Amino acid sequence: MSEIRLERIVKTFKEVRAVDDVSLTITQGEFMVLLGPSGCGKTTLLRSIAGLEEIDAGRVWIGDKDVTDLPPRHRRIAMVFQSYAVFPHMTVYENVAFGLRMQKMDKDKLDKRVKSASGLLHIENLLERYPSQVSGGQRQRIAVARAIAMEPEVLLMDEPLSNLDALLRLEMRAELKRLLSEIGSTTVYVTHDQVEAMSMGDRVAVMRDGKILQLGDPLNIYRTPVDRFVGGFIGNPPMNFVTATLDRAGDGLAAGVEGAGSQPVDADHVDSLSGHVGKAVTLGVRAENIDVVDDGDGAGDTLRARVLVVEPLGSHDLLTAQLGSEQLKVATRPDLAIKPDQDIHLRFEPERTIWLDPETDRTIGM
């Protein structure tokens, strides 16, 4: 289990900087998720750690060794590919044993490792079969077993769950999380699925256009995204963003939403927002942090909205509501019996509201 240190990695394809001066330290035993949309550079960064991409600048350290100029086979890594890359011309046993055979491990030790890894992935009864004779989900397990049989310093995973159907993905997510925490290896996991990132990572690096936008533990990123992109990317449904104007209100500040009302600014944020008084500001708030309240509840601190769509999702209702000239999503208890075209009053939970500068789309005070 090694620490990974990436220093100012740059990788260019033709004229595009797929990885743009990225530095990152992954601590021993940590489960680091690289999250981002297609083309953000997360897979390229992972392959750079593996040694499958020759980087144009920067250094890669695994443990206390500078592996930048070393090929994959000298880096003590193991990788699980998105397409599994299970060898079709070998039995499952031989697949899992492949890396160990390359190390010329002696027969008994090899057999023990293979059986142990296969057992952890529940494929011990498939060892004599060929990959074409097993299902996609089982092939995925073969790929993982093959990697962990190596007992690598670093485990690299490139979207291993994205080719599985939804139900299987759910099961494997939990299983993988438990398995990897038992093994305790340093893991770097690439995904575009923010649910996977939230559920599995110790820390998440949100990437876009070759750069890391935000690095932190999942809950942190969920609650205080650094900019509009991160806020909209994490969470389902995405965070709501509402345009407002900041004005003084008594001792504090209030954000006025045109055609809807206004919301008071939480005391903790007043100082950082003082420079934006009289100007436009963007509120960020998640669907589950918006309360539907009775009208005339408090003194003018609610927003009027009209319900457009009600989606009864069982555990909660997801409303799409028109707030002034914008739309937002609101999550409510399932038994409120709200109907489309109904007028409702909303209150944003102040501690869960973030404030962004409309010109930079970055969160103010971060």
Add this chain to the structure above:
Amino acid sequence: MTSPSVAVDPSAKVDPGPPPRKSRPAQRLLHNIGWYGSALLLFLFIAVPIYLIFVSAVSTREAFFAYPKALIPTPDTISLANIELLFTTPGVIDAFWRSVIVGVITVVLALGVGAPAGYAIARFAFRGRDGYRLVVLATRAFPIVILSIPLAVTFRNFGIDDSVIGVAIVHTALTLPFVILITSSVFVSIPRELEEAAQTLGCSPWRAFLKISLPLALPGLVAAAIFTWVLSWNDVFAASILTVINQTLPAKILVGLSAAPPALRFAAGFILLVPSLIVIFIIRRYLLGLWGRVVK
């Protein structure tokens, strides 16, 4: 959809739905006739001459010159005399073996040079790759007729005229484009990720090729080899220009049997046909798979 509260009136007429398009069965019949008819014609175009050659090759003298010719060989019209005569003609057996050897040398050279080229095209995105592919194909468009005399002269200068190796060299040049194209598509069909996975598991790039790509490519490479051998076996023109005494079988037959009785010539034609037919029949499944069509 009726709501559950409305009772279904049992006496109401059942709506039969829109009227079926009457032309459908007729259309399909015509369509089938078109396809199968064309396939049949194409088959006959190839099969009839082969059949006639076969019949002539195994006919007795009388049956051969009879008119009208019996199309179905009966026991009294069959004779292997022609074929026997062919094989006892001096030089034929030697020519036969020479053809085999030229074929083998051609396969070794063509695959030895062509397979690595195919691998490079498949795996490495080098500048000019598309142009290279085009050039490789274009060499095939060059008429061998124009090249043959200069080739014969050049070979004479190098001392390899009228030799097995000379013919093998020309055959290699002729078959190299096919080998390169076939092997490159074989290697393309092997996902690069398999080699990369092997590399992360402890293989050098060369080892990954040996342990992963080569075994997986073997069926395709064998098919390319067999295809190359058949092309070499069938070449008449280059062989006859380049050889005088050390002839391959097609060259021998063309030159040596031009004055022979027709029956003998039919027998020779049949002998030339058979190996190719057998080989193509065996590997047809693989070739069709390579060209995108699965055959049961």
